[in-house]
Amino acid sequence: MQKFKQAYTNNNWLNASSDYRVKAGYCWLCDSKPKVSWRFLCWNTLNIPKNSFIFWVIMHQRLLTKGRLVRMGIIVDGSCDICTAALEDHEHLFSDCQYVRQCCALFQGREAETPFFYE
Ligand SMILES: [Zn+2]
Numbered sequence: 001m002q003k004f005k006q007a008y009t010n011n012n013w014l015n016a017s018s019d020y021r022v023k024a025g026y027c028w029l030c031d032s033k034p035k036v037s038w039r040f041l042c043w044n045t046l047n048i049p050k051n052s053f054i055f056w057v058i059m060h061q062r063l064l065t066k067g068r069l070v071r072m073g074i075i076v077d078g079s080c081d082i083c084t085a086a087l088e089d090h091e092h093l094f095s096d097c098q099y100v101r102q103c104c105a106l107f108q109g110r111e112a113e114t115p116f117f118y119e
Pocket of ligand 1: 082084085092098
């Protein structure tokens with residue numbers, strides 16, 4: 001609070017020439033963060049808000065994967081439920097999992113490297 005009081009007096013918000021605005025105070029209080037390149041993919045008018053939020057959570061690597069739950073001490077077994085080959089984390093879920101690779105190959109219309117569905 002002391003920091004904000006100092007800013008209130010130093011930024012001439014007490015003077016009549018520049019009125020205090022909540023937006024100005026909030027911008028001053030928060031550190032400026034770099035804009036990420038994927039922000040328009042996430043927050044645009046064509047996306048469903050729920051999907052935008054999930055995308056945002058994924059990009060910040062905050063999904064409650066089993067690997068994350070293991071680190072929190074909530075569960076013990078963090079292996080992937082689909083392939084059971086590795087710890088279920090973001091990298092595994094979206095790129096390393098054999099099942100995901102095969103799904104991507106099918107969506108792209110190409111042959112999968114190693115068939116997983118028929119094992
Ligand atoms: Zn997997």
